[in-house]
Amino acid sequence: MILARAVQATRRYGDVTALDRVDLELPAGELVGLLGPNGAGKSTLLSLLVGLRRVSSGRVELFGGDPRDPAARRQIGMTPQETGLPPTLRVGEVVDFVSAHYADPVPRAELLGRFGIDDLARRQTGGLSGGQKRRLAVALAFVGRPRLVFLDEPTTGLDVTARRELWDGIRQFHADGGTVLLSSHYLEEIEALAHRVVVLGHGRVLADDTVSAIRDLVGVRRVSLVAPELPPLPGVRAVERVDGITHLLTTDADQLVRDLVHSGVSFADLEIRPSSLEDAFLAITETQPDTQPQPDAHMQSDAQAQSAAQAQPDGQVQSDAQAQSAAQAQPDGQVQSEPQPGQPQPAQPADV
Numbered sequence: 001m002i003l004a005r006a007v008q009a010t011r012r013y014g015d016v017t018a019l020d021r022v023d024l025e026l027p028a029g030e031l032v033g034l035l036g037p038n039g040a041g042k043s044t045l046l047s048l049l050v051g052l053r054r055v056s057s058g059r060v061e062l063f064g065g066d067p068r069d070p071a072a073r074r075q076i077g078m079t080p081q082e083t084g085l086p087p088t089l090r091v092g093e094v095v096d097f098v099s100a101h102y103a104d105p106v107p108r109a110e111l112l113g114r115f116g117i118d119d120l121a122r123r124q125t126g127g128l129s130g131g132q133k134r135r136l137a138v139a140l141a142f143v144g145r146p147r148l149v150f151l152d153e154p155t156t157g158l159d160v161t162a163r164r165e166l167w168d169g170i171r172q173f174h175a176d177g178g179t180v181l182l183s184s185h186y187l188e189e190i191e192a193l194a195h196r197v198v199v200l201g202h203g204r205v206l207a208d209d210t211v212s213a214i215r216d217l218v219g220v221r222r223v224s225l226v227a228p229e230l231p232p233l234p235g236v237r238a239v240e241r242v243d244g245i246t247h248l249l250t251t252d253a254d255q256l257v258r259d260l261v262h263s264g265v266s267f268a269d270l271e272i273r274p275s276s277l278e279d280a281f282l283a284i285t286e287t288q289p290d291t292q293p294q295p296d297a298h299m300q301s302d303a304q305a306q307s308a309a310q311a312q313p314d315g316q317v318q319s320d321a322q323a324q325s326a327a328q329a330q331p332d333g334q335v336q337s338e339p340q341p342g343q344p345q346p347a348q349p350a351d352v
């Protein structure tokens, strides 16, 4: 059963296309990671799925209906990227206040215990550390025994221990049959929790696959050196020249160094670093047909030719599951309607 779905969902803010024809299906019982660099469109996609924003074109569904329907929204939980907590209320009071919106809430002590903050129940939220506030904000998403939870970068600002406690809480919900879509910048976080990961870049789904397949995709190293000119080298995914330094992105740095030496080219200041996820995304997204080149860093990508064979005409790399869902998609996108005035809203008022 599909709990949430986006079909060719597009969202524009003025001239900015934050999401561009995104297809996504969230089956019951899955814990799915949404991975992407800053500005990729993760928060926008979550806000469409929970009914806080509406699509510019395409459509989104929650439990088979309109995400703006209060009956659907009562069955979800969400932690946005930023949460304002009333500073003078105690942690327990905040939990009680949110609990009062639901017919069968999780008891306060049980909820706080699940997220390792039961000792904070009597503390005013204004006096909590950033990490403690974050854990409370995430815990609140689970108070109404939701079927489906959306978490937008849940562990931002948490130390290692707090992050692990929070992961445990999310894992427990999933083990009990809950469904989760969580966004993150960190592959490590997605890897710790999810089996499936959807990679967003420039508002598009770049990949929808298992975590291990995505890890291979982003297992890129950055080899930097100073060299007058380089011959064509096998295995180079992208070349970037900044301030006289050439950066080569490759999945096999050892082989690249051997090839460099064998080529006889003179080079200096060789440095090999794991590329950041941002680097990897840059290399992948540079293969997109509508991506503009950076003004101060010219990237040439050999991956373009390689991935063109696997890629769809619109530049997306699709998994089998995605291809299947695209086949079932409706050809004509339906725009979500506004909620009627006076309708009760169990979650935050819609900001469209």
Ligand SMILES: Nc1ncnc2c1ncn2[C@@H]1O[C@H](COP(=O)(O)OP(=O)(O)OP(=O)(O)O)[C@@H](O)[C@H]1O
Binding pocket: 013, 016, 017, 018, 036, 037, 038, 039, 040, 041, 042, 043, 044, 045, 081
């Ligand atoms: N309210 C808005 N008005 C104008 N542009 C917006 C608005 N919200 C988001 N955007 C733009 O849409 C794009 C996608 O933003 P979004 O917040 O969805 O990305 P994100 O992947 O969640 O980023 P981050 O990881 O930094 O939170 C960005 O270019 C952003 O500047």
